[in-house]
Amino acid sequence: MAAQEDVLTRPQPLATMNAQPTDVLSSVANDGRPLAFFHEMHQVFQFAAASSGTVDRYYRLGGYVVRLSFAGDALLPVFCSALSHLATASAQPDLTICLWDSGSTGVRRPAVPWREHYAVRGEVEGYNTERIYTVFDHESFGLSMLDSARNLAVLWAADTERIPYWIKGAPLRTILHWWMGGRGKQLVHSAAVGTSAGGVLLVGKGGSGKSTAALASLEAGLLYAGDDYVIVSDDPRPCAFSLYNSAKVAPDRLAAFPGLAAYIDNAERLDAEKALLFIRGAHAKQLSAGFPLSAVLVPRVTGLRNTIIRKAPRAASLAALAPSTIFGHPRGGEAEFRFLAKLVKRLPAYVLECGTDLTQIPQAITDLLSGKSA
Amino acid sequence: MNADTRFRVNTPAVTHEVIDGEAVIINLVTGNYYSLQGEGAEIWSLLAGGLALGAVVDQMTQSYEGDSSAIGNNVLELASQLQQEQLILTGTEIEVPAVADLERRHTNGNGKQSFRAAVLHKFTDMQELLILDPIHEVDAAGWPHKKTS
Numbered sequence: 001m002a003a004q005e006d007v008l009t010r011p012q013p014l015a016t017m018n019a020q021p022t023d024v025l026s027s028v029a030n031d032g033r034p035l036a037f038f039h040e041m042h043q044v045f046q047f048a049a050a051s052s053g054t055v056d057r058y059y060r061l062g063g064y065v066v067r068l069s070f071a072g073d074a075l076l077p078v079f080c081s082a083l084s085h086l087a088t089a090s091a092q093p094d095l096t097i098c099l100w101d102s103g104s105t106g107v108r109r110p111a112v113p114w115r116e117h118y119a120v121r122g123e124v125e126g127y128n129t130e131r132i133y134t135v136f137d138h139e140s141f142g143l144s145m146l147d148s149a150r151n152l153a154v155l156w157a158a159d160t161e162r163i164p165y166w167i168k169g170a171p172l173r174t175i176l177h178w179w180m181g182g183r184g185k186q187l188v189h190s191a192a193v194g195t196s197a198g199g200v201l202l203v204g205k206g207g208s209g210k211s212t213a214a215l216a217s218l219e220a221g222l223l224y225a226g227d228d229y230v231i232v233s234d235d236p237r238p239c240a241f242s243l244y245n246s247a248k249v250a251p252d253r254l255a256a257f258p259g260l261a262a263y264i265d266n267a268e269r270l271d272a273e274k275a276l277l278f279i280r281g282a283h284a285k286q287l288s289a290g291f292p293l294s295a296v297l298v299p300r301v302t303g304l305r306n307t308i309i310r311k312a313p314r315a316a317s318l319a320a321l322a323p324s325t326i327f328g329h330p331r332g333g334e335a336e337f338r339f340l341a342k343l344v345k346r347l348p349a350y351v352l353e354c355g356t357d358l359t360q361i362p363q364a365i366t367d368l369l370s371g372k373s374a
Numbered sequence: 375m376n377a378d379t380r381f382r383v384n385t386p387a388v389t390h391e392v393i394d395g396e397a398v399i400i401n402l403v404t405g406n407y408y409s410l411q412g413e414g415a416e417i418w419s420l421l422a423g424g425l426a427l428g429a430v431v432d433q434m435t436q437s438y439e440g441d442s443s444a445i446g447n448n449v450l451e452l453a454s455q456l457q458q459e460q461l462i463l464t465g466t467e468i469e470v471p472a473v474a475d476l477e478r479r480h481t482n483g484n485g486k487q488s489f490r491a492a493v494l495h496k497f498t499d500m501q502e503l504l505i506l507d508p509i510h511e512v513d514a515a516g517w518p519h520k521k522t523s
Contacts (some may be wrong), residue, residue: 323499
């Protein structure tokens, strides 16, 4: 596998820098090697697209038009299902992400020009600058790069078989995190549910009850923007934007959501995987592009019957939101922390003590949003 | 470490924020994060602000009711823990803020309350997200692979 992946099959070597736009030339001195490798990756993508055919899909994400440009169609089911509720007609893209895989196109990625230069989240040392972002994705064993100056990204995967199921539920997270961060928006590790008048972020690490609370709210008729990752902005006021219409549920929790059983994407692999659901099929009308935020809730599973919401210090919501958002994204750090600290200072925080009677969870959230409680 | 010792936050490895009297501190290198409440958050702010250790003890002793040596020991213990966790570093080239500013910020205006010993809460659950090194090795072409063992 290693030898196959690292043999270069591509068109002629990298075009001279003189062929690049002026804005590229201006930063070549600082971004030389990373930029050169980005061009090489992009050029190989173009070769793959020319030989396998280009398939473009457009989505409106966080208010921006994002074009996914595929070489061939093998990757479409992996990268498009979770975004399908945000599909839009072709338009001038704000960001273009080029995707290809070697398995279906037969076009291998360029040999990497670095050796053993991986940071703990897969960032390739020496290939990350203010302009260029480069990460080895240790989940799919793929490579993602962003040229922030050109709003152009390239993603390579060895083949679809090596892409784990949870990426299908939350695709392109790293690239979107990087790009949105430059635009005053932030991907956060959070669920978001609410009404058209306002909603809440449900924050906490895996297993804290985010998905349970979000799905119980969905089944009770609340609007749903996501169960694991959403985009937030705080200008002019805190808002959540939907990113994925997916949800992940531990198999032993599925019985609590019988209405969603028909929408499990990986029903035959539940012995080894969480259930991956695409909500679009089940509750399309409740999928919201986004809503203003009224509060941050930190869910806790109590094992008791009743659900209670009680006021919490806002630092508790920052501690529940910031670490998993920062460490879940390559290059996450100070900028993300400052953004999130600013956000939580503008929103009241509550602990959502989730009881076993799941109908009480959406009721408690609705009461909070309507001012009837807390 | 003595009364004149001053510290600075170990930036850029460490980021922090105090909200409503509670400090959230993240070590971006190790993945560990921490919280300090009440008096702990106050001590953190004073240390992070560059106040000398002895002045921090004086400040807390003046602001709170309690045995001054117990307060002093708690401040020293917390400073030592923060240093051990590499959240603060000693240093001489520190821009020290005006003590008067810090006093205004941290003195309790409504009379003295009993001192509650500061406790540093440490969370290590994010380390599972920083797992590249333990499970991968790099082949001759520079590409990571899962370790076979």
